[in-house]
Amino acid sequence: MNLSPARLAVLVALVVGGIAIMMNGFGDQGAAIAEGSDVVQPTDTESPSPSGSTPPAATETAPPALDAQVDGVLIQVLNGTEMTGLAAEADQFLVGKGYQSFTPDDLVDKPVPGTIVYFRTGDDAQQNRVDAENLAAKYLKGVTATAKPLNEALDAVVAPRTQLVVVLGEDYATANPVG
Secondary structure (H helix, E strand, O other): OOOOHHHHHHHHHHHHHHHHHHHHHOOOOOEEEOOOOOOEEEOOOOOOOOOOOOOOOOOOOOOOOOOOOOOOOEEEEEEOOOOOOHHHHHHHHHHHOOOEEOOOEEOOOOOOOOOEEEEOOOOOHHHHHHHHHHHHHHOOOOOOOEEEEOOHHHHOOOOOOOOEEEEEOHHHHHHOOOO
């Protein structure tokens, strides 16, 4: 075997480098092995990912589904038709189901063809949407009402704390004549 000084230096460097890696290169970041034991015990530190970035946090779970509420939900019913007394009758029916109501009123821009349940946005927007969809589907007899965010024009004319605004359309008047 021909051990020239250059080859000998490379061989020594490899041996020294290998020993250094074995002693210090792996560290205790992944797991520590108890001396004389085959049991792997986790450490308190997280090992960085190979890319050097922080590992992702625990997988986020979807927020729990919100239950529709009726009791205590503040509504205002607006009549979008020419049928007198329609809003008052619908309001009385909804109060009987558990809703709290501000005084029903007439909508200025009439007629409205389809019934809409508007919900207030903001911090409670998700709950208000669920409540609006529930009211539209369950309590407005004979119509297929839609739920939409409250627009600026209606926001200006309804009570400030109102959570849901029910605008009764011609479809509701046809399905639920007053009398």
